[in-house]
Amino acid sequence: MARTQTIAQVRGLTNQFGSHVVHDALDLDIYQGEILGVVGGSGTGKSVLLRSIVGLQRPASGSIHIFGEDLLALPPERRSHIEKRFGVLFQRGALFSSLTVIENVAFPLIEQAGLSRADAEEIARVKIALAGLPPNAATQYPSSLSGGMVKRAALARALALDPDLLFLDEPTAGLDPIGAGAFDQLILTLRDALGLTVFLVTHDLDTLYTICDRVAVLSRKRVMVADKLSVVENYDDAWVREYFHGPRGRSAQQASESSRRNS
Numbered sequence: 001m002a003r004t005q006t007i008a009q010v011r012g013l014t015n016q017f018g019s020h021v022v023h024d025a026l027d028l029d030i031y032q033g034e035i036l037g038v039v040g041g042s043g044t045g046k047s048v049l050l051r052s053i054v055g056l057q058r059p060a061s062g063s064i065h066i067f068g069e070d071l072l073a074l075p076p077e078r079r080s081h082i083e084k085r086f087g088v089l090f091q092r093g094a095l096f097s098s099l100t101v102i103e104n105v106a107f108p109l110i111e112q113a114g115l116s117r118a119d120a121e122e123i124a125r126v127k128i129a130l131a132g133l134p135p136n137a138a139t140q141y142p143s144s145l146s147g148g149m150v151k152r153a154a155l156a157r158a159l160a161l162d163p164d165l166l167f168l169d170e171p172t173a174g175l176d177p178i179g180a181g182a183f184d185q186l187i188l189t190l191r192d193a194l195g196l197t198v199f200l201v202t203h204d205l206d207t208l209y210t211i212c213d214r215v216a217v218l219s220r221k222r223v224m225v226a227d228k229l230s231v232v233e234n235y236d237d238a239w240v241r242e243y244f245h246g247p248r249g250r251s252a253q254q255a256s257e258s259s260r261r262n263s
């Protein structure tokens with residue numbers, strides 16, 4: 001995979017809530033076509049970073065360039081034009097509970113793209129299939145779906161507007177290992193088929209080992225290292241050692257090596 005083209009460039013990003021500084025002059029690049037895993041201890045600001053990039057959290061300072069545009073300097077209508085190229089899957093799915101799956105997926109197509117309900121629902125059916133849901137899931141409400149199906153429905157909605165850049169906040173959290181593995185494979189397949197770039201916040205070591213091209217570690221209010229997993233797992237830092245070389249890290253690594261051998 002060519003890694004040279006940078007699709008997003010975050011520079012000097014500072015986020016704070018009152019006196020609590022979450023990010024202090026953080027830098028990060030996202031490369032075209034990659035799956036970038038973002039990890040770090042709890043509270044290191046992974047979700048806040050995602051929210052800043054997608055425009056839900058206004059940083060105190062810094063710049064965010066995406067597709068060559070300086071997002072924080074753009075007038076709102078230009079910015080929302082760029083944001084239409086983002087798909088976002090939030091941590092808990094964030095579907096509207098009073099709408100069926102197809103209504104949820106059609107929602108951005110009607111509200112943001114201005115499509116008629118009939119056209120929006122036709123496209124929504126394609127996205128529902130892309131996300132690996134059976135057609136009969138379309139008319140169900142989120143409350144009647146399993147955790148894995150809710151994630152897939154939320155993914156279908158994130159794909160509604162044909163995004164170039166997909167943001168996923170802990171997509172496999174709460175899924176059993178088989179469901180999580182299947183979801184990881186779905187992300188990989190979609191990235192390859194649709195040419196997406198993926199920014200993925202996760203705690204899931206299996207996800208890092210099976211689908212991420214690079215891993216960024218947040219620590220001490222910055223991106224401490226962002227590189228291939230083989231480089232990051234050997235980075236000299238106490239959290240990195242504990243995370244990657246503790247029992248869970250070792251078993252994820254072994255599982256990934258054995259699946260590579262068997263494939």
Ligand SMILES: Nc1ncnc2c1ncn2[C@@H]1O[C@H](COP(=O)(O)OP(=O)(O)OP(=O)(O)O)[C@@H](O)[C@H]1O
Pocket residue numbers: 017022040041042043044045046047048049
């Ligand atoms: N809207 C907010 N108001 C005040 N503080 C906030 C807000 N959003 C996040 N924070 C704080 O910012 C810090 C970073 O939060 P964030 O959710 O980004 O962490 P995280 O790395 O994603 O954590 P986790 O892995 O536990 O999900 C936390 O201390 C959190 O309490």
